[in-house]
Amino acid sequence: MTLCLTPEDEPPAEAGGSGEAVNVLPFRRPGAGAVARPRLHLSPPELAGGEMEALEETLRSGWLAPAGPIPKAFETAFEAVSGFGHALATSSGTAALHLGYRVLDVAPGDEVWAPTLTFVATVAPAAQMGARITFLDVSRETWTLDPELLRDALAQAAREGRLPRVVVPVDLYGQCADLDAIVAACDRWGVPVMSDSAESLGAMGRGRAAGQGARLACFSFNGNKIVTAGGGGALVSDDPGLIASARHLGMQAKEAAPHYQHETTGYSYGFSSVLAAVGLVQLRALQARVAARRAVFARYVAALADLPGISFMPEPAWGRSSRWLSVMLIDPERFGADREMARRALDEAGIESRPVWKPLHLQPAFRGARSIGGGIAAGLFERGLCLPSGAMAPGEQARVIEVIRRLARG
Numbered sequence: 001m002t003l004c005l006t007p008e009d010e011p012p013a014e015a016g017g018s019g020e021a022v023n024v025l026p027f028r029r030p031g032a033g034a035v036a037r038p039r040l041h042l043s044p045p046e047l048a049g050g051e052m053e054a055l056e057e058t059l060r061s062g063w064l065a066p067a068g069p070i071p072k073a074f075e076t077a078f079e080a081v082s083g084f085g086h087a088l089a090t091s092s093g094t095a096a097l098h099l100g101y102r103v104l105d106v107a108p109g110d111e112v113w114a115p116t117l118t119f120v121a122t123v124a125p126a127a128q129m130g131a132r133i134t135f136l137d138v139s140r141e142t143w144t145l146d147p148e149l150l151r152d153a154l155a156q157a158a159r160e161g162r163l164p165r166v167v168v169p170v171d172l173y174g175q176c177a178d179l180d181a182i183v184a185a186c187d188r189w190g191v192p193v194m195s196d197s198a199e200s201l202g203a204m205g206r207g208r209a210a211g212q213g214a215r216l217a218c219f220s221f222n223g224n225k226i227v228t229a230g231g232g233g234a235l236v237s238d239d240p241g242l243i244a245s246a247r248h249l250g251m252q253a254k255e256a257a258p259h260y261q262h263e264t265t266g267y268s269y270g271f272s273s274v275l276a277a278v279g280l281v282q283l284r285a286l287q288a289r290v291a292a293r294r295a296v297f298a299r300y301v302a303a304l305a306d307l308p309g310i311s312f313m314p315e316p317a318w319g320r321s322s323r324w325l326s327v328m329l330i331d332p333e334r335f336g337a338d339r340e341m342a343r344r345a346l347d348e349a350g351i352e353s354r355p356v357w358k359p360l361h362l363q364p365a366f367r368g369a370r371s372i373g374g375g376i377a378a379g380l381f382e383r384g385l386c387l388p389s390g391a392m393a394p395g396e397q398a399r400v401i402e403v404i405r406r407l408a409r410g
């Protein structure tokens with residue numbers, strides 16, 4: 001069967017949140033390429049080379065189920081890449097987070113603490129399980145969960161006898177949270193840490209891979225992430241018991257009996273063999289992609305950092321960001337235009353950009369949730385803009401730079 005695309009089949013331009021728009025191949029309008037320039041996307045999926053062969057081999061093998069040797073091979077490869085002893089591949093990053101909350105026994109009324117500056121999926125499963133979410137502000141140095149704020153808030157919570165069931169730091173836009181400090185603060189009170197590293201596969205913090213040091217970590221292979229399988233995720237841990245429990249729950253909690261005995265109910269969160277075959281090929285490209293994204297970021301800085309009012313997401317001396325997304329800050333007084341004017345100017349030039357995540361404590365879905373600080377995150381949302389960060393011809397990135405430089409002159 002041939003997939004025949006018409007001009008109506010262009011990918012949606014406005015769906016989803018930061019980096020969420022492109023979960024389909026960036027199909028080009030047939031015949032129109034010479035006239036209209038193709039729209040430039042934030043983080044389009046890239047092929048590593050070899051996916052077609054892997055897919056064909058998988059389909060011919062007859063292994064299509066979310067079980068068997070291919071997801072197993074993906075998990076083994078992911079253990080090596082993530083540096084964790086045990087990996088469970090799942091149907092999405094959100095599913096991995098959900099299973100993480102389940103194996104940490106999050107129950108209705110429990111507190112779950114997370115940074116406010118993140119994608120909704122970090123806490124959505126916990127909220128759906130009846131947990132009460134507390135949002136904490138991020139630090140200016142990393143834009144990730146502020147360890148000092150966390151330390152003070154935990155001491156206060158311990159005094160009040162309301163310690164959280166779990167703290168969930170987020171590795172944002174390719175940058176690791178200061179996990180050593182966060183884990184130390186949580187260890188003091190016996191609170192487990194689950195790292196949402198969905199945006200930061202390939203990133204390093206204090207010499208270790210993203211998530212290392214946490215009890216559990218979650219990753220995503222959605223179409224916009226640095227490595228994609230066309231969808232999927234992983235839950236990883238050094239504790240084999242936690243991953244075994246998650247595997248059981250993610251496969252409908254079937255007990256070993258021919259009639260399927262159930263002591264509890266689970267989920268259908270398995271990772272398809274077809275996607276695992278793609279993911280295996282993609283994982284091999286990770287280091288090259290980190291290098292490419294860091295080069296994209298460096299080109300933006302070289303071409304734009306001299307403009308008044310323009311700065312970029314910082315990188316702490318102890319970290320090495322994957323620069324999954326290049327994020328720019330605009331001070332409207334000094335630049336002469338605000339973040340929204342820049343976003344619209346880029347949009348008119350056929351370039352997708354997106355505001356930094358709207359802090360979750362400002363989202364109507366979490367009205368009434370407790371927040372501790374939040375001013376830094378709110379400021380980053382006001383002034384922060386995510387720029388196209390995937391594979392681009394030099395001329396394409398020059399278009400982005402030109403629009404922003406022109407705006408500064410205007």
Ligand SMILES: *Cc1c(COP(=O)(O)O)cnc(C)c1O
Nearest residue numbers: 092093094119121122198220222
């Ligand atoms: C993408 C993302 C997720 C969810 O991953 P999916 O695979 O899309 O379910 C979770 N947390 C963060 C911070 C993300 O960016």
